[in-house]
Amino acid sequence: MRLVELYKTYVFFTGRFDDSNTEKLRVAARESDADVHLFDFDPKCIDWEDYIMNTHIPGLTKYSMKP
Template identity: 50%
Template sequence: LDGSHIIKMTRLLLLYCYRFVMHLVDLYGPFALFKGCFDDVNLNKLRLAMTSNHGSLFNFDPKTIDWDDYFYRVHIPGVIKYMLK
């Protein structure tokens, strides 16, 4: 392989990566930059009305979610698996 071929292939790879990242920005930008606040009053009422048995089965309290663990172990692998098909 000569130098010009390597440069051309590197350029194509970088262009592909750039387009893929920009696609992800377009896809997730509205969600990542969303500043909304959701009303969870009804969800909290439901959680408080459940018996302890059901409460452990259906944990509706978003404060107990380990978001780092969720993103690293569930969300990002899912995006990679289904977006790269």
């Protein structure tokens, strides 16, 4: 129930996350051919549901919400 209380402020969040700088970095790396494999990441490929449920929330529970 503590997690519900923690995240309830975000339920109605209608903001937009901007990753334009990340995309610019990826494009610049592709165009310059400079270590493209080092910058080969795309936040659109992340399984966000899996991340939140199996990484983020357990981490919060373990490290931030100690009684």
